Amino acid sequence: MNETISKMLEHRSIRKYSDRPVTRELVEQIISAGQMASSSSNVQAYTVIAVTDADRKAKLAELCGNQAYVAECPVFLVWCADLSRLKRAAERHLPSETTYEGTTENFIVATVDTALAAQNAAIAAESLGLGIVYIGGIRNHSEEVADLLGLPHLSYPVFGMCLGYPDQNPGVRPRLPLPAVLHWNQYDTAGQEEQVAAYDEVMSKYLRERTGGAKDTPWSELMAEKLAQPARLHMREFLEKRGFTLK
Numbered sequence: 001m002n003e004t005i006s007k008m009l010e011h012r013s014i015r016k017y018s019d020r021p022v023t024r025e026l027v028e029q030i031i032s033a034g035q036m037a038s039s040s041s042n043v044q045a046y047t048v049i050a051v052t053d054a055d056r057k058a059k060l061a062e063l064c065g066n067q068a069y070v071a072e073c074p075v076f077l078v079w080c081a082d083l084s085r086l087k088r089a090a091e092r093h094l095p096s097e098t099t100y101e102g103t104t105e106n107f108i109v110a111t112v113d114t115a116l117a118a119q120n121a122a123i124a125a126e127s128l129g130l131g132i133v134y135i136g137g138i139r140n141h142s143e144e145v146a147d148l149l150g151l152p153h154l155s156y157p158v159f160g161m162c163l164g165y166p167d168q169n170p171g172v173r174p175r176l177p178l179p180a181v182l183h184w185n186q187y188d189t190a191g192q193e194e195q196v197a198a199y200d201e202v203m204s205k206y207l208r209e210r211t212g213g214a215k216d217t218p219w220s221e222l223m224a225e226k227l228a229q230p231a232r233l234h235m236r237e238f239l240e241k242r243g244f245t246l247k
Contacts, residue, residue, distance in 0.1 A: 007127055012172055014131025015069040017164030022074040022130065027163070030128070031077075034121030037113075045110035046117055046158075047082040049149050050075055056148070063144055064137035064160065073162035078138060078145070079118045081110035082155040083243075101154060102245040114158045125163060135160035142238045154243040171210065174202045196220050 001009075027050050035044070051057055052075055060078075061070035070076055083101045090099040100106065122132045138145055138160040145157050180195035200218035208216045239246065 004123075004127075008123060010172060011122075011126065012131070012170045013133040014164070014166045014168060014170070015133050015162070016166070016168040017069070017073050017131070017162070018167040020074075020165040022164055026128065026130075027075055027077075030121050030124045030130075030163075033124035034117040037116040037120040039113050039116070040109045043086060043109060044113065045081060045083050045086065045106075046114040047080045047155065048117075048121075049078040049080065051078060051149075052076075059148060060138070060145065060160070063141040063148070064135055065140050067135065067137055069133065069162050070135060070137075070160065074164040075162075076135075077118075077121075077161040077163055078149060079114050079158050079161060080149075080151060080155050081107070081114045081158050082152075083110050084152040084154045087154055100247075102243045102247070104246045107239070107244045107246060111158055118159070118161060122161070129165065130163060131166035133162045135162065139232050139235060142232075142235065143241075146242070151242075156239060156242050156244070171206070174199070174206055 031048055031050075034048070039045075051060060054071070057073075057076050058071045060076060061067055064070050083106055086106075087099065087101045090097070090101070118134075122134075125132050136159050138157045142157060145151075146155075149157070151157065176199050177195045180192060180199065196219070200220050203219040204216040236246075
């Protein structure tokens, strides 16, 4: 196993950060690494907003569900799917043509591009001794976040990412058994229930140890409860207002 894979297998979400500053140069290096991720047709349909202003981070923390580490981390990165550059390019080069920037396909392309670049950046950050945690709560109040950050039409905040030097050492969270997610040649349902049952036991033990016995709910039960709760039902209307017609 090489150094890169070893580092990836050590990933932990970090929610507590030291006071050590993260320099602008380091952020630029990390985002440059993110930019080298694969991009569909080289559209590079994303923009990253690095938030360091304390008041703005505090407001974002509130909008993300009062997650304190959003305010406390040295740098909060907001990863945005962004088709506005492509729209401006079309207006410049094809001013009389009908364009289809807001389609479901382009929405998927922009969202995937954003995620690929962010994960590249996350690995780069961890290789430099920093820690990260993704913040899906950035979508709790998408419109307010978009207004706060001045996002243009045809862009939306996909997730946030706290960035800083770790001030904690949490354990590595176990993942599903490999056969549960890696199938050969076609989808294979055989043994899936057994794989999930085995993972339930692993995760229950992990939670008991992490919480001092306060929690031990099996993974599959947690996922069932998650699906039973409506979440961010405003997103479709928000995306349509942002120009993603999803045709």
